[in-house]
Amino acid sequence: MFYREAGDFKTSYLEDNQTFPIRFDRYRYYAVLAVAFLVVPFIINDYWANAILLPFLIYGIASIGLNVLTGYCGQVSLGTGGFMAVGAYACYKLMTAFPEVSMFIHVILAGGITAVVGVLFGLPSLRIKGFYLAVATLAAQFFLVWLFNRVPWFYNYSASGQISAPERSVFGVLITGPNAPSWATYLFCLIFLTLAGIIARNLTRGTVGRSWMAIRDMDIAAEIIGVNPLRAKMTAFAVSSFFVGIAGALFFSIYLGAVEVGEAFGIQKSFLVLFMVIIGGLGSIFGSLAGAAFLVVLPVVLKLIGVDILGWPTDIVAHFQLVIVGALIITFLVLEPHGIAQLWRVIKEKLRLWPFPH
Amino acid sequence: MSDQFLFAAEVTLNGLMSGVLYALVALGFVLIYKASGIFNYAQGVMALFAAMTLVGIMDGQVPFSHLINAIFGTEIHHFGWHLPGLLAILLTMVVMAGLAWCVQQFVMRHLIGQAPIILFMATIGLAYLLEGVADLMWGSEIRKLDVGLPQGINETIDSVTYGMFGYGFFIDNLDIVATVIAALLVIALVIFSQYTKQGRAMRAVADDHQAALSVGISLNFIWVMVWSVAGFVALVAGIMWGTKSGVQFSLSLIALKALPVLMLGGFTSIPGAIVGGLIIGVGEKLFDFMFGPMLGGATENWFAYVLALLFLVFRPQGLFGDRIIERV
Numbered sequence: 210m211f212y213r214e215a216g217d218f219k220t221s222y223l224e225d226n227q228t229f230p231i232r233f234d235r236y237r238y239y240a241v242l243a244v245a246f247l248v249v250p251f252i253i254n255d256y257w258a259n260a261i262l263l264p265f266l267i268y269g270i271a272s273i274g275l276n277v278l279t280g281y282c283g284q285v286s287l288g289t290g291g292f293m294a295v296g297a298y299a300c301y302k303l304m305t306a307f308p309e310v311s312m313f314i315h316v317i318l319a320g321g322i323t324a325v326v327g328v329l330f331g332l333p334s335l336r337i338k339g340f341y342l343a344v345a346t347l348a349a350q351f352f353l354v355w356l357f358n359r360v361p362w363f364y365n366y367s368a369s370g371q372i373s374a375p376e377r378s379v380f381g382v383l384i385t386g387p388n389a390p391s392w393a394t395y396l397f398c399l400i401f402l403t404l405a406g407i408i409a410r411n412l413t414r415g416t417v418g419r420s421w422m423a424i425r426d427m428d429i430a431a432e433i434i435g436v437n438p439l440r441a442k443m444t445a446f447a448v449s450s451f452f453v454g455i456a457g458a459l460f461f462s463i464y465l466g467a468v469e470v471g472e473a474f475g476i477q478k479s480f481l482v483l484f485m486v487i488i489g490g491l492g493s494i495f496g497s498l499a500g501a502a503f504l505v506v507l508p509v510v511l512k513l514i515g516v517d518i519l520g521w522p523t524d525i526v527a528h529f530q531l532v533i534v535g536a537l538i539i540t541f542l543v544l545e546p547h548g549i550a551q552l553w554r555v556i557k558e559k560l561r562l563w564p565f566p567h
Numbered sequence: 568m569s570d571q572f573l574f575a576a577e578v579t580l581n582g583l584m585s586g587v588l589y590a591l592v593a594l595g596f597v598l599i600y601k602a603s604g605i606f607n608y609a610q611g612v613m614a615l616f617a618a619m620t621l622v623g624i625m626d627g628q629v630p631f632s633h634l635i636n637a638i639f640g641t642e643i644h645h646f647g648w649h650l651p652g653l654l655a656i657l658l659t660m661v662v663m664a665g666l667a668w669c670v671q672q673f674v675m676r677h678l679i680g681q682a683p684i685i686l687f688m689a690t691i692g693l694a695y696l697l698e699g700v701a702d703l704m705w706g707s708e709i710r711k712l713d714v715g716l717p718q719g720i721n722e723t724i725d726s727v728t729y730g731m732f733g734y735g736f737f738i739d740n741l742d743i744v745a746t747v748i749a750a751l752l753v754i755a756l757v758i759f760s761q762y763t764k765q766g767r768a769m770r771a772v773a774d775d776h777q778a779a780l781s782v783g784i785s786l787n788f789i790w791v792m793v794w795s796v797a798g799f800v801a802l803v804a805g806i807m808w809g810t811k812s813g814v815q816f817s818l819s820l821i822a823l824k825a826l827p828v829l830m831l832g833g834f835t836s837i838p839g840a841i842v843g844g845l846i847i848g849v850g851e852k853l854f855d856f857m858f859g860p861m862l863g864g865a866t867e868n869w870f871a872y873v874l875a876l877l878f879l880v881f882r883p884q885g886l887f888g889d890r891i892i893e894r895v
Contacts, residue, residue, distance in 0.1 A: 283684075285687075333876055333880050336879065336880050337879050337880070337883045339683055340606050340683060340684060340687045341830060341879060343684070343687065344826045344829075344872075345830070345872075345875070345876045347823065347826065347872055348827075348869065348872030348873050348875070348876040351869035351872050352869040354868075355865065355866070355868050359862070359865065429893055429894075476823070483691070484692075487688055519637075521637045521638075522633075522637060524633075524702075525633055525634060525637055528699045528702040529699065529703070530699070531695050531696070531698050531699030532696055532699030532703065533699075534692075534695050535693060535694070535697070535698075536692070538688065538689070538691065538692025538695065538696075539673075539674055539689055539692040539693060539696065542685055542688060542689045542692065543674070543677040543678060543689075546681070
């Protein structure tokens with residue numbers, strides 16, 4: 210009834226080009242933003258922030274990053290964990306070297322450094338494709354984790370080999386360390402997620418994004434019609450690693466506070482983010498967020514049901530979680546290769562006809 | 568001869584031996600990839616699953632006992648028997664064949680014609696699923712696997728080399744057994760694929776799915792068979808690795824070790840898997856021996872990947888792989 214284009218007249222190019230052409234979509238988007246920025250910070254508490262909201266926001270950024278690379282440009286990467294580690298360590302080095310500079314700048318710089326590293330490890334993608342590349346990105350994963358473990362300069366020669374975030378504040382409000390109020394950490398991450406979403410969305414519908422998709426759909430054909438594969442792939446790796454690096458920096462400085470690289474940024478993390486992208490939907494920004502939300506909430510819900518309600522031992526619930534995640538991946542790939550985002554699109558199509566289908 | 572050289576020789580020999588074990592895992596990948604074009608990430612977890620099932624059957628453990636106990640509040644753990652190794656291996660083989668049928672029936676059949684990368688991701692999902700099922704079935708604690716393979720230092724080689732160079736080489740008996748078994752396995756596989764009807768059908772499917780269908784080969788059957796054979800290879804690899812370092816989660820990570828082997832040797836070549844495994848095995852041991860102390864040690868974690876990565880830049884199809892031809 211509300212959800213349709215009819216009667217929504219565009220009178221300028223600007224209106225015609227907007228991200229959400231349907232009025233209902235647009236208002237919904239504004240409403241979500243308003244709730245996220247103006248309501249949630251006032252009702253948030255530590256449990257919600259640490260168990261669900263912060264991981265969701267941070268994984269959201271990471272999976273937007275990976276979706277740019279895998280979903281839009283078709284280059285599967287299993288090095289996400291390694292790149293997140295680059296972001297985290299870059300952020301740590303910057304935080305300790307320049308204590309007086311704002312965290313915003315540190316996090317963005319950490320993203321930039323990760324982008325450079327990402328391009329470096331993306332170079333082989335010009336020669337190798339498909340799962341050969343996927344395996345090649347594992348080289349990045351293992352090498353980077355080893356590097357941060359073994360070279361003491363990266364962890365400032367600390368005895369434990371861990372890095373822990375010193376207390377830093379933005380505009381006088383503490384945002385890192387255990388004493389940071391949850392609304393501040395939440396807002397800080399939310400700003401980055403919103404920016405990442407807007408930037409990614411606009412990149413993917415512009416020239417760059419179209420060249421990515423051309424490369425994804427058929428790289429040789431794309432090359433023949435004049436898409437520069439070097440530029441397309443390198444920009445995809447750069448943009449993707451930039452977001453992943455920001456996610457890594459936030460994951461370390463805001464969410465965990467102290468990090469042991471093999472544990473926090475191991476191969477499991479790469480798979481987790483990849484699963485978010487698959488379940489959410491390859492080639493969709495909304496899908497990245499949906500996938501991240503799904504896989505962040507799933508363990509919490511399973512634990513709630515299994516441990517607290519049924520009273521099973523935690524290890525059995527953890528094994529069940531593996532089974533369910535694996536089965537979900539397979540089910541999604543079999544039934545709906547485009548993930549939650551596609552389900553959402555189908556619902557929207559139905560909504561446009563509702564309540565008078567035919 | 569200098570001590571340094573003898574050390575290097577010993578390291579090389581041990582590298583060759585562990586290379587054989589990598590090759591054993593890589594073999595499973597190649598089999599499935601050749602026959603169905605699926606890059607089976609779950610191969611390592613299959614090895615873990617096979618080894619756990621083997622231990623479980625040998626000890627007479629009740630499958631899913633933890634789960635059953637948690638749901639019904641019962642206290643069952645064991646059937647109370649101990650099976651001999653050979654019988655348990657046969658039973659495990661049956662389980663692996665059943666697993667192959669399930670994979671084909673519930674997963675791969677529905678994904679025919681999808682992009683290779685989708686299939687790859689499906690096998691990652693399969694790996695998670697299988698790992699969870701294995702843990703639920705048999706519990707996740709570390710278990711010892713002993714089917715009667717010899718272990719420990721080989722005294723003969725030790726004393727012979729001591730007599731020759733004045734320095735005894737340390738070589739594990741298990742590694743020697745593994746090498747012999749790997750060689751036998753490869754010979755058996757070659758004979759199977761060259762001289763039996765099913766083996767020929769398998770190669771026909773690998774060449775061209777449609778042509779194979781049109782001469783009356785059942786794709787479904789061939790794929791179940793290929794997955795069973797891969798399950799068998801996984802079982803052998805699982806027994807070797809399980810005897811070496813215990814049956815535990817890290818067993819599934821040998822899949823990650825086998826990937827660079829495959830990239831080096833080529834995804835489509837059985838000799839490639841063997842040679843690749845040997846190169847990686849020797850390379851990483853020697854590299855760690857020579858440059859490890861300088862770089863802070865544990866270079867084995869990444870050396871294989873970086874080697875394979877550098878190699879791929881120059882020869883994307885690997886050493887023995889089929890030439891990649893792309894058409895629009």
